[in-house]
Amino acid sequence: MNTKVNLAGVELNNPVMTASGTFGSGEEYSEMINLNHLGAVVTKGVANVPWPGNPTPRIAETYGGMINAIGLQNPGMEVFIKRDIPFLKKYDTKIIVNVCGRTTEDYIEVVERLADEPVDMLEINISCPNVKEGGIAFGQDPKAVEAITREVKKYAKQPVIMKLSPNVTDIGVMAKAAEAGGADVLSLINTLTGMKIDINRRTFAVANKTGGLSGPAIKPIAVRMVYQAANAVKLPIIGMGGIMNAEDAIEFILAGATAVSVGTANFRNPYAAEEIVRGIEGYMKKYNVEDIRELIGAVR
Amino acid sequence: MNTKVNLAGVELNNPVMTASGTFGSGEEYSEMINLNHLGAVVTKGVANVPWPGNPTPRIAETYGGMINAIGLQNPGMEVFIKRDIPFLKKYDTKIIVNVCGRTTEDYIEVVERLADEPVDMLEINISCPNVKEGGIAFGQDPKAVEAITREVKKYAKQPVIMKLSPNVTDIGVMAKAAEAGGADVLSLINTLTGMKIDINRRTFAVANKTGGLSGPAIKPIAVRMVYQAANAVKLPIIGMGGIMNAEDAIEFILAGATAVSVGTANFRNPYAAEEIVRGIEGYMKKYNVEDIRELIGAVR
Amino acid sequence: MAKIKEIAVVASQTRLGDDVYSMWIKTKEITAQAVPGQFVDLYTKDGAKLLPRPISICETDKDKGLLRLVYRVVGGGTEEFSHYKEGDTIEVLGPLGNGFPLEAGGKGKKAFLIGGGIGIPPMLELAKHLPCEKQVVLGYRDVLFLNEEFSPYGDTYIATEDGSAGTKGNVLDAIREQGLKGDVIFACGPTPMLKALKAYAYEHEIECYLSLEEKMACGIGACLACVCKSKSVDEHSMVHNKRVCKEGPVFKAEEVEF
């Protein structure tokens, strides 16, 4: 039985990775799960310099989901390179660094700095709804998506994953723009912009007013977008958005994803990612699927 | 204590109405709740001629929500006028007719035919994701929104509510387009386009492949859009999307909605709409709110 | 008298074998109104699952206000119900739909009561209320359930797919093998079975009533989720789409198209 998948030349032991921002750089969860069992670890967004993030409260629970406005707090690339990469290198898993920035130059600075580091892929987050200056602004305009993809590709030595925003009218157009810019892989979806109001205190539930909605509540939107993107471009896709268990992961794969990321599920069940790896194997056994690649985009 | 609200000159006894397509024309639910207690009944979409709708399965449950692709099955305006309007006229509630069409002419035909009927308002559905020919195509392009609003307004004798699609990059732009076209009121949100795959049968869970996601899962997106639209235009807004109880309804009102529609909640609890009316009164009593209009858009 | 949503109390629950459970619930008003062939909607406690689960009425005890539901665990909702114990509560909406036309099985007639798999439960309440002579034909994949409870009401014939009991094959194989004859069919079961029964009834020119299944949301006729193709124009939308929850779940065979 083969569970290996290939993303732009990088071979993963299995298609299960962690979603950026929900798993730190793996250290905290390594106390509970075996990182060797994951296809890849995707890190929290890394910027050129440390970012303090947003004021608290930064999260709020919603029905079947949550909204977050962490604001990309991170220690900056130098600390990340010194501390987190060596930690992850101890494991037999791929390292995907999620990159964030306020300007094109910010992104490029990180991408250049990582060029000779032992990281397997770069995931460029142009879809964070929680920072004013950058992120989502890039991700909602196809011309901007194409332009930043092209710039990043000029400097990147590793394959480039563009992480798309779902807060758009037509995800197919955005996928094509990233493809035109030279992206190697697409990640989708990032969070949907949401809001929660505390009716007793008559105030916003997260200090930032709006935040990104994640969790199983958004899964049908994510599956639809993966399906549409897979039909719009030839690039491999990393699917995410509300994956709680192996069944959900398989749904994304059948819709066209080559790999999947597990995010909010980690908060409900720290063992989720590892259980999903095993659950996919169980499904393959049950239905006599010899090679996981048979399942990719099998429903159309 | 005043719970009356005013929508473009139409005074509702309270801000609670039913969401189009979830409540028929009220007859079925009238067996269980007292329609006199509702601010308004919004009917299922009515077209110029009968529509057969989509093949089954038409719905699928999702985590904290559901997707539907009913496809606007309806008996056409003549049967509706003969059967459903007289039924609703028996009650002390406002009648809002939801209008659907494939072309601008279709919409106008219905609007003209209803001009001298005893209906209080028209809700123009330009955001149905489940029919190929019309609906959402109008709702995703600001020029088209403005144009169809203007056309409808030419023929409408009742105040016109434009029902907007959430499947857009910027809801503020769409709200402004409807305002520019002369809309009297805005309704939002319609459903988000979603997809579910049955991994055991390896097929789409609804026959139409995609369907509209509704229910509490989408509430944070809906609240955010109501807030954004309320800040973009001066029109009154009917807020909806995942309202399950009075707390949810108040959240929409605090975000800027003048009235609210209860949809999917009816399926989980047939008494929902009536309970929400009472629950809002309870909240007002608890916090000594004399007039519900003090709450509209109170969180900003 | 009208549909009502009640908080019922579980009176007892037993496992009938395999994944099939039998639950008696106390729900006075629904039970009082219920007729054979109707169903109820059950609501989960898990808020992640919004929609009610339609389950047929398998038996009623009108004196005690008890309703019996027999169901198979197929997903998260039925799984949740299967853990309920005596004294637990469950929200129920009902009674829903129209039942079987009892007058079609009046005294002097000879009826087939045919149930396939999880379509068997509603046939029990029907057997108790039909005045005519009854031949009960039950189809299973393998493990039997409820079959013995039909014996007070008529001769019972069994078909199993794996041949482990009765005729190997489906309910029509059993009817043919036993050379059974009758004037009217009442049936509930999987769509292929209903389709075959419709053809059989047409061929033998006998009356036939089928109970259908479709995905439902409201359960009361308001959302138009659960339609089936009908020969005649439906009264709601005038488009040959009858609502299984409202005009059904029982239809005259000629009336529905598969």
Next chain:
Amino acid sequence: MAKIKEIAVVASQTRLGDDVYSMWIKTKEITAQAVPGQFVDLYTKDGAKLLPRPISICETDKDKGLLRLVYRVVGGGTEEFSHYKEGDTIEVLGPLGNGFPLEAGGKGKKAFLIGGGIGIPPMLELAKHLPCEKQVVLGYRDVLFLNEEFSPYGDTYIATEDGSAGTKGNVLDAIREQGLKGDVIFACGPTPMLKALKAYAYEHEIECYLSLEEKMACGIGACLACVCKSKSVDEHSMVHNKRVCKEGPVFKAEEVEF
């Protein structure tokens, strides 16, 4: 030894008055590791609520592997827990965070153990483990709970907002009214109380440890939801943002900024 998510069994649950409940759960591995001031994450069965609820460890019975949680019903999650009965299961992740520094309350010292409202429960386990002399000061809105359980460990002083018991006012009013003195403060409670205690400790130049609260998602330091402003640069992000779930919930008062 490490954090673990277990399916615990409820050993008993009682209501302490008002909306406050006391639940003992059997969770061997978490109990074995737990130290005073740590907390656990409790998961609801209702799938609509995804995030765990952080609840402080109120007492442990290491021999029996039992953990005591005392909590107030404030929303849907705690409401669900309050219905659990002996034998029910509950998923728990723990032990989480760092506890109070017991060495700061070594023999010969005189400590204040100060709890406000639902910040009182963790002070009980602390009282049982601190070797020094203890003065317990508890602040309530109105209805008392747990107060009598502190008496074996030290003198207990009460403050209530409505004056129905002890000093009318807050815990600092009680301390002043009674003229209490001490070398070190250990406290848990609402933010305004912690802020006032920080100022009091600064003024009187005494050591002070505060247990903080913030909205949490992961509970283990990975998501950066639960940060507080810290004086020193944090080791994770180097931006003066310490994680309440990981570096806390207990901080030295000088360390945190409100």
